[in-house]
Amino acid sequence: MPHTPSSPRTGQNPTPPPGASKRAAPDRGRTLLGPALRLVHTGQAPTRSALTGALDVTRATAGAVTAELEALGLITVDSRPAGGGRGRPSHRLALADPGPAVLAAQLHADAVSVTLAGLGGRLHGPVHLPLPADTSPTALLDAVAETGARLARDSRRRVLGAALALPNPVTEPDGTVPSSLHFDWPPGTPVDALFAAAVARTDPGPRTRTPLPTAVANDANLAALAEHRHGAGRGARHLLLVTSGHRGVGGALVIDGRLHTGSSGLALEVGHVTVDPLGRPCACGNRGCLNAETDTYALFAAAERRPDPDRPLLPQARALAHDPDAADALAHVVDRLGLGLAGLANILNPDRIVLSGLHLDLLAAAPDRLAAVVADRCLWGRSGRIPIVPAQVGHAGLVGAAELAWEPYLDDPQAVAAP
Template sequence: MPHTPTTRRAPDRGRSLLGPALELVHTGRAPTRSALTAALEVTRATAGAVAGELAALGLVTVDQHPIGSTRGRPSHRLGLTPEGPVVLAAQLHADGFSVALAGLGGSLGEPVAHPLPARTDPVSLFGAIADAGAGLIRADRRRCLGAALALPNPVRLPQGTAPAALTFGWPGDTPAAALFADAMAAQDLGPRTRRPLPTAVANDANLVALAEHRHGAGRDARHLLLVTSGHRGVGGALVVDGRLHTGSAGLALEVGHLTVDPLGRPCPCGNRGCLNVETDPAALLAAAGRASDPAGQLLDPAGQLLDPAGQLLDQARELARSAGRDPVARAAVDQVVDRLGLGLAGLANILNPDRIVLGGLHRDLLAAAPERLPEAVIRHSLWGRCDQVPIVASALAHGGLVGAAELAWEPYLANPQLVAG
């Protein structure tokens, strides 16, 4: 008997649209039912049925009072349920960690910052993060569906291992994903939390890029390059057509180890003059002549050792902001900006992005040198001379946490019906 193609029934087709529809509302691209209809390229009835099913899952609200003029058919507003489920977002920094609960739409609760525990081995660190996160989950009456952690080091995929955790000196290929999952499973998460709780870990720069693309300065960019410097070092990520480019093993876009001065400062990776050590907070302070001890650790004006994690970033940002009134700060900013421009030009030559977003200290450097930095990129970039790439500051105050929330929401954006599980 010849095979006869079958036609999928309308309800099945509607369910297959749940994920794309939720992502459209989640990213603000479908604020009304008519916008959802156009974006999904379906009939009004199908879009209404999809929105209704998302509402039944407790994820989306449909305003029953249509908006629009008296001409044509008014549309219903679509929103995200304020009391809907949440996920736990966590981020590990060189000087501490932070946790927050996050709803859909990039909605982040007030982050809670914690100092590092006395021991910084991965088991101790992940245990402290899980304990702090569990406290937030128990104290909230909304249902928690997942947890994700942003790490300041590469993460190998799909294994979820940290091949080189230079910040804390962890052993190579530390099983970060498994350890975080175990730490969360050992917590009392209260009666409203999904069990077993899905967990995930990823590189922090990757997650910041994802957050900026969906909710910040990278909206509508097709090829978004993010470069950022936090407490220490430089990270980067690339988002292509809405998806992170992670390479064959999740280790792509380690932009911090692009050489910009072969005779420059030594980098923890073993090379010299990496973007990682030529454009981070320590590099800016050193360019301003801040004293250092024989080991290269920066000292404050009284000769006391600066906290290499927390104070460095704060002081570097203050230095960048003072460039307009302080000649020493101006010279330091210009030196580091020229190094940064050289690195961005090399990346632009290779990746050809249509937007570059700068975060962390690099955002302050752009503000301090709004003309010099783009000019440096144009000067050294093949394509920049004929097709200038927009360079903009990041828009999210807690991009790493927002990105971690995106990672935790990923299974539900792909299949919203998992919420009912």
Template structure:
């Protein structure tokens, strides 16, 4: 008997190894499914990957051994269900994190973000931004490095969100006007240098803040499940847009696609810094709402917070309502033009635009439908963004991407 037991054990080890070898190419896709919440159980993972249950089990076990996911082999059965419930899969709460940083017109913030888009820790945000990008990025990276020291978490890399078009592959911020940074500031290089100097491991990435917000919302928020997703949002100043096509962020040939802020929505409107007049960027941002409502912006809090608070607390004021309706009409006109060109299956709105949608959703949807070629029959769902700090989460997604592509290579 003992002579037969040994070959059988060796055969079992060979079979397990073979299953894992076959599934090694599925590690990245499997991790992405768990990361985005699309594979809550091993049964769903098996079906989504198109592999055997044994191979899916080996893949899940390897991801758990890497400290990336948690497998619950004994989940509680739902009331009234029959049969043994499938193993539950979730991201590892104590697993690695990515360092995320965001700079905007009214300050900067650093955070640690785990798989699943979970913000694990944040540093207190700074409310002033120096005109020297190297100084600002040094400060935000140091804040992130302190978070890593305090928490003791393993870091897979770093991502930065900035309120500017970022030309690729050089990583130059082409229009950081609201930051008073020089045009063409080499933000990617500066960020990488500060990350390396702080001893933070892993690659470093940089992207436009609205692009990264769209990426985060598509994976974890209001855009989940959309094939062609249009995101339009206000930052603390200006208006940005982003597009996810066939499930992937579309940035164009050099990272500069979808500068929606410079759509003309009011030909007789305010001069824009681009040289035009009446652009969405200056006709539908927080400053535009405050000016339209006859309010003098104060220096004590951000323009975005002032505009949000005005809409939420004083919407019954006729001047505020008229200002909101004017911005809604301009935003709707811009969205209709984008719908005609892009034909998205979902639109999500962030920043002040989310608050405008909450204030009068029927008006905005009616303007878009009236101005769209397809009218009511081609109505596109318009939804508010749902993630807090979605640009930060999106910056972390950049750092997580190499791990999602090849977990073994990235972590070893």
């Protein structure tokens, strides 16, 4: 089965080309299918009137576009116009339910998550499983693919693609892992090709598109995409996301709706920003990296406590962040997180910073302290504080993986009709 990759580089930008006229020609309508679907997908066009204004087209063109998207089984158009306001009532637009779906999966340091996902960032019954005993690349990806195939067989939805979020850097465009932080995978593991092969070996049932397009990407990048389209990052032009899960720190930057992934997909390795040259050793060989100073292990070390090895680590760290007896440890870690965010803000000048994972709890436990450290050390913070906000999207890595799998169809909705 051939492999059809998609890329998280493609972002949302529904704005028509400059100078576009309001002609209702059929070819004009077809070129607007993708931008229109993105607007409905991200909740920016709940009515046909809103879509007409966002696309800057005539009512006739908007009607033709929505009719085509409805015929493709992607949206529904309420036959009764929505009233209650000034002007002519407008038809409500919604994503088709049930509509087509994609498979979204995420590898964690200690678990696997797999789900079906519709448009609009909607997950349908995520399945969370412990890691298999064999975590070699082929065995682990086979387990992910087989779980996804089972979900596809059990669903009445047509499955159009599959994507996987990884807790590792992923190179572009070849989809290799230069170094594996959580699994004993050799450097340069071709995870993109291995995932495509694993999916091809499964039987996802007759309703699944064949061949099934697949893609892989870094989980922090995908979480940022999810927050930008469906959560705390909506409306931001320059969105910086920083997160800490089971171990280490990840980050991602969205600029004008597109992920900034650098020349080979490895940009924004924020975990290796130094915040204390004399601090804790980092796996990269340096000391005092954000990775080593603000993750779950760092908080336990600062509190001089040991986590329970028989329980998931992240929930324990989150509880510790709100423990009054660990206030000094919290302050220590928050200060170092603030130094890291300030350094990143000085370089990137984002208009919003979104924190997730453990960092969300650090923000909740000490919002004023964290904001003060960033403002004190950040040039832009002094001239106008950068909003630091908590993430809003649950299972953001899975939602981001779904975005990656949906990307070819957001670019070209008519591809949904392909066999």
